[in-house]
Amino acid sequence: MNLSALYELKEQLEAAAVYGTGLMTEDFRLKKAAAQMGPLAQAAPVFKKIEQAAQAAIAPECQDRPGALMDALALVNAVVYTQGTVGAAGEFLPLEGGGCEQNRVCAGEAGSLSDETGREDREEKSLSFLQNIPYSRMAPLVAALTGTGGGRYAVLESAVREEPELLSDWRLLRLMIEALGDSYGEIGNLVYRRLLEMGSSIVPMLCQGFDSNGKRGMLLRLRLIGELAGASENQLYRKAAMDGEKSIREEAIGLLRFDSENVPLLYDMLKTEKGVMRNRVLWTLSFMELEEPEEYLNAMKKKKPSEAAGILCGACNVRSADLMTDVLEQFRKSVITEMEKAGEEYRRTESLLASLGKNGTLEDGTTASQLRKKRDQLCKQMQWDRRQSGKDLNWPAWGTDEEKIWRAAEGKCSDKLFEWLRRSYAETPGFFPPFFFYDSFCGSPTEEMASFIERMFREFGDSDRQDERRSGIEEAVFARALLTETAEAVYEKFSPWLAGGRASAILQVLCQIQYSEEKKQYVFMKQSRGKDSGGRTEEPVCFENLDRRWYGWLLLPGNRTFVRKNVKVYTGQMPGQGYALERASKASEWSCLEQALVQLYCPEAEGLSEAYRAHFESLIHMGLEIDSRLLRILRRCGFRDYDFVVERVLRENQSQYLWRVKCLLEEIPLPASELSESLGRALERDRKGTIAGRERIQIWREQLADGACVGELA
Numbered sequence: 001m002n003l004s005a006l007y008e009l010k011e012q013l014e015a016a017a018v019y020g021t022g023l024m025t026e027d028f029r030l031k032k033a034a035a036q037m038g039p040l041a042q043a044a045p046v047f048k049k050i051e052q053a054a055q056a057a058i059a060p061e062c063q064d065r066p067g068a069l070m071d072a073l074a075l076v077n078a079v080v081y082t083q084g085t086v087g088a089a090g091e092f093l094p095l096e097g098g099g100c101e102q103n104r105v106c107a108g109e110a111g112s113l114s115d116e117t118g119r120e121d122r123e124e125k126s127l128s129f130l131q132n133i134p135y136s137r138m139a140p141l142v143a144a145l146t147g148t149g150g151g152r153y154a155v156l157e158s159a160v161r162e163e164p165e166l167l168s169d170w171r172l173l174r175l176m177i178e179a180l181g182d183s184y185g186e187i188g189n190l191v192y193r194r195l196l197e198m199g200s201s202i203v204p205m206l207c208q209g210f211d212s213n214g215k216r217g218m219l220l221r222l223r224l225i226g227e228l229a230g231a232s233e234n235q236l237y238r239k240a241a242m243d244g245e246k247s248i249r250e251e252a253i254g255l256l257r258f259d260s261e262n263v264p265l266l267y268d269m270l271k272t273e274k275g276v277m278r279n280r281v282l283w284t285l286s287f288m289e290l291e292e293p294e295e296y297l298n299a300m301k302k303k304k305p306s307e308a309a310g311i312l313c314g315a316c317n318v319r320s321a322d323l324m325t326d327v328l329e330q331f332r333k334s335v336i337t338e339m340e341k342a343g344e345e346y347r348r349t350e351s352l353l354a355s356l357g358k359n360g361t362l363e364d365g366t367t368a369s370q371l372r373k374k375r376d377q378l379c380k381q382m383q384w385d386r387r388q389s390g391k392d393l394n395w396p397a398w399g400t401d402e403e404k405i406w407r408a409a410e411g412k413c414s415d416k417l418f419e420w421l422r423r424s425y426a427e428t429p430g431f432f433p434p435f436f437f438y439d440s441f442c443g444s445p446t447e448e449m450a451s452f453i454e455r456m457f458r459e460f461g462d463s464d465r466q467d468e469r470r471s472g473i474e475e476a477v478f479a480r481a482l483l484t485e486t487a488e489a490v491y492e493k494f495s496p497w498l499a500g501g502r503a504s505a506i507l508q509v510l511c512q513i514q515y516s517e518e519k520k521q522y523v524f525m526k527q528s529r530g531k532d533s534g535g536r537t538e539e540p541v542c543f544e545n546l547d548r549r550w551y552g553w554l555l556l557p558g559n560r561t562f563v564r565k566n567v568k569v570y571t572g573q574m575p576g577q578g579y580a581l582e583r584a585s586k587a588s589e590w591s592c593l594e595q596a597l598v599q600l601y602c603p604e605a606e607g608l609s610e611a612y613r614a615h616f617e618s619l620i621h622m623g624l625e626i627d628s629r630l631l632r633i634l635r636r637c638g639f640r641d642y643d644f645v646v647e648r649v650l651r652e653n654q655s656q657y658l659w660r661v662k663c664l665l666e667e668i669p670l671p672a673s674e675l676s677e678s679l680g681r682a683l684e685r686d687r688k689g690t691i692a693g694r695e696r697i698q699i700w701r702e703q704l705a706d707g708a709c710v711g712e713l714a
Contacts, residue, residue, distance in 0.1 A: 181217020
């Protein structure tokens with residue numbers, strides 16, 4: 001349909017609005033435009049109304065010509081706007097990072113790649129191309145990604161947590177890639193994690209503009225490309241490995257492991273590189289299948305045990321496991337040598353003490369007291385089990401040779417290594433660090449590792465020796481059962497442990513499992529902390545179901561006392577700082593039992609929310625300290641009776657600043673008006689005036705009654 005007459009009428013009506021309504025009856029152009037609407041008026045009723053409105057506006061007898069003009073203009077504009085289009089001349093091109101049908105959603109059609117191509121199966125987030133998101137929600141993210149100054153990380157972190165779909169918008173993708181090099185490193189790390197979830201569809205945009213001589217932003221970009229593209233971007237890795245800046249070269253050399261055609265290049269680099277780069281080349285070769293490994297093996301033989309361990313860290317093939325066996329044997333021999341030297345020094349010190357008597361002094365001024373202290377230290381060095389400090393279990397200090405070696409050994413599988421571990425454990429169980437076998441299984445829950453764990457348990461699982469129980473064999477065999485057997489069978493098999501000392505192993509594992517509402521699975525939070533995945537994000541170890549009877553045991557009313565007195569659970573500390581014994585010795589303290597319940601909470605399980613509410617409500621009335629952890633689980637399981645909780649929050653913070661009270665009130669999911677009333681009732685019941693800061697709390701109550709949220713309280 002030709003609408004030129006409509007557009008002509010619109011133009012003439014707008015002109016009349018400019019020159020004035022007094023001349024409209026004499027304007028022949030306007031009269032002609034109104035007359036041209038005749039054919040259109042016969043085609044559709046809406047055009048008939050437009051013609052009538054225009055004729056009424058120019059009629060001599062019209063009493064309200066300005067009003068008639070505005071009516072005609074409004075009707076014409078309304079129809080014209082419905083015919084509007086937006087576009088540009090030229091051919092249609094796919095959006096960057098696109099390639100999906102209709103350019104609407106790209107979910108990473110490349111699928112999953114094998115280890116050989118550098119990527120394991122990963123659930124990818126959708127990259128959305130058409131989203132109707134208002135400016136008010138997008139503008140803060142744009143400012144946070146492109147601006148400077150403080151507060152930007154909080155904006156992005158809040159978006160990731162509460163509105164992740166915003167950061168999946170295609171319009172932000174280029175800004176997010178540029179933000180990898182943000183001056184505030186945490187923003188780059190957060191964006192890196194988010195981009196990683198978007199999948200391989202964003203690889204073309206990551207490659208576009210990549211500069212191998214760039215700084216941290218380009219390093220993270222290269223790492224992302226390796227994660228998402230694997231071997232498909234091998235030429236980019238080769239170029240960066242040859243010409244890039246030092247840190248980028250090091251990263252790129254590691255990415256060469258994805259393509260076996262890079263082996264000759266790596267051998268050439270082995271002849272020319274030195275120091276860190278040479279070790280990086282060896283590390284890369286450790287992941288690859290080598291038809292002629294002699295040159296690699298000869299280079300590895302020249303390395304010290306700790307250096308070789310760093311090179312082998314993360315590689316899980318049989319060759320690396322066999323090499324790790326040799327490293328462990330060298331390390332064990334060095335420990336034996338140190339113990340023998342300590343023994344000789346110990347005997348010499350004992351001889352000196354015998355000659356000095358109780359309070360004697362040597363010629364160099366050394367007193368008998370100093371010699372006795374030295375003797376005690378030497379006595380510890382002579383023992384295999386040197387890692388127990390009071391009630392805690394200490395890993396070897398972070399960064400030491402011993403720590404590097406044991407971390408590299410975790411998760412590796414080969415017959416040679418398994419036989420060495422079994423033989424060494426039989427001779428000197430105290431030589432092994434805490435929970436080594438459990439860490440190894442969580443880092444590599446393969447069939448080979450599971451069979452080895454079962455064998456170790458059959459041979460050593462009945463031992464009551466403390467050093468053997470501490471090495472994680474019992475924890476590992478329980479974890480293996482959770483992954484490989486039915487939930488009912490696991491409970492029937494291991495529930496007898498709950499009555500004895502092995503309850504520690506059960507609770508140790510349960511404390512390191514979390515139910516994922518997103519995955520609808522139970523996830524092992526315990527991963528092999530020293531395992532280098534070769535730059536790839538390791539998928540968490542999951543299992544489908546946990547027998548409801550484990551919850552029943554955790555929720556037993558008298559179980560807290562039993563656990564405090566009979567169960568030893570160790571909490572993993574910062575790397576290198578070992579494991580601290582659970583210290584909740586009082587009924588009022590949050591314990592590992594509560595932590596396990598929080599992590600295992602499954603809202604889909606029938607009746608579990610009610611059981612949790614009853615359990616934690618009873619703990620509140622028994623005096624369990626109220627903190628944010630307790631308030632969060634109360635909110636999750638649908639607890640509603642918060643009057644008593646509010647009163648305890650106010651009463652139990654006498655020695656604290658009111659900011660802590662405010663922080664706890666923020667965790668209480670009550671509307672502002674209800675929270676205000678609850679505060680009022682708590683103040684009324686406090687007739688003795690024991691609540692600190694009553695005047696300020698009264699002000700808060702009034703502010704809440706006026707509609708303020710807790711975060712706005714002053």
